[in-house]
Amino acid sequence: MKIGIGYDVHKLVNDRKLIVGGVDIPFEKGLAGHSDSDVLIHAIMDSILGPLGLGDIGTLFPDTDQKFKDIDSMVLLKEVKNKLKERSIKIGNIDCVIMAQRPKMAPHIKKMRMNIANVLCIDESQITIKATTTEGLGFIGREEGIAAQAVSLFYCQNNAELV
Ligand SMILES: Nc1ccn([C@@H]2O[C@H](COP(=O)(O)O)[C@@H](O)[C@H]2O)c(=O)n1
Numbered sequence: 001m002k003i004g005i006g007y008d009v010h011k012l013v014n015d016r017k018l019i020v021g022g023v024d025i026p027f028e029k030g031l032a033g034h035s036d037s038d039v040l041i042h043a044i045m046d047s048i049l050g051p052l053g054l055g056d057i058g059t060l061f062p063d064t065d066q067k068f069k070d071i072d073s074m075v076l077l078k079e080v081k082n083k084l085k086e087r088s089i090k091i092g093n094i095d096c097v098i099m100a101q102r103p104k105m106a107p108h109i110k111k112m113r114m115n116i117a118n119v120l121c122i123d124e125s126q127i128t129i130k131a132t133t134t135e136g137l138g139f140i141g142r143e144e145g146i147a148a149q150a151v152s153l154f155y156c157q158n159n160a161e162l163v
């Protein structure tokens with residue numbers, strides 16, 4: 001078994017869509033970045049790449065490459081999932097937390113779990129997502145940005161080795 005952790009932060013700005021967990025959430029601001037800036041999917045990808053010994057999303061998908069400009073992070077997640085498949089590594093479960101003062105994430109969590117389960121070819125019960133404010137404190141509390149964290153557990157089939 002192996003465990004992985006991923007963490008990401010993106011800045012909230014005007015004139016950007018707010019995409020979290022593949023859901024387009026109605027809000028007056030969106031997340032800035034090179035891709036669609038889906039902070040939750042980025043944290044999940046890093047939690048997978050770590051135990052694979054493949055670095056992080058910046059290593060695999062550099063933000064200097066125009067190929068990734070405004071890319072749908074779900075497309076990147078599919079690529080990361082393929083790296084697990086190539087190695088016969090299965091996902092046990094992924095547990096996540098989104099840190100956002102606003103907007104409310106709770107109404108969108110079911111759809112996020114469906115989206116992620118579909119791309120990763122896992123059951124929805126294997127991906128869990130919570131949300132929290134930071135009680136008005138810090139950059140999240142001031143609504144300057146949104147953060148996400150993911151912890152993933154993996155197991156190998158046929159004694160396949162992880163790095
Ligand atoms: N962006 C968010 C933040 C929180 N929630 C939900 O509200 C509950 C209370 O949040 P606290 O920070 O006061 O603990 C939390 O448990 C979430 O269910 C949310 O939906 N979106």
Ligand SMILES: C[C@@]1(CO)OP(=O)(O)OP(=O)(O)OC[C@H]1O
Binds near residue numbers: 008035038064069070
């Ligand atoms: C995803 C990538 C690539 O488009 O760009 P960003 O959307 O800026 O996201 P970040 O979390 O900084 O991670 C890595 C990037 O290379």
